[in-house]
Amino acid sequence: MNLEAFLDHMYHGQERLSRDEIHRGAVTADLPADQLAVIDGLPEGEYTQDEAAEALRQVPELLNPGDAGPAAGTARA
Numbered sequence: 001m002n003l004e005a006f007l008d009h010m011y012h013g014q015e016r017l018s019r020d021e022i023h024r025g026a027v028t029a030d031l032p033a034d035q036l037a038v039i040d041g042l043p044e045g046e047y048t049q050d051e052a053a054e055a056l057r058q059v060p061e062l063l064n065p066g067d068a069g070p071a072a073g074t075a076r077a
Helices: 003-010 019-028 033-040 049-063
Strands: none
Touching: 003 019, 003 033, 003 049, 019 033, 033 049
16 A cells, blocks of 8 residues: 555545554554655644645655765664
8 A cells, every 4th residue: 555545545534633643544554664664754743634645745855855964864764
């Protein structure tokens, strides 16, 4: 299951979910480790489905901010 399909499933009948609810759902759905790592990077808060999708698209950038600089790649999960 990809993250988009996972969010479709999680938000079925729901308007907003917290980061913790999304994370618990991901663990229950037994998502692969790489997808769980992305969800782990989701900031605390409540999200609509569109907000969650956008935030999850940004997480890899936040975890791996590029190849330049001494901190590049040090925040990997």
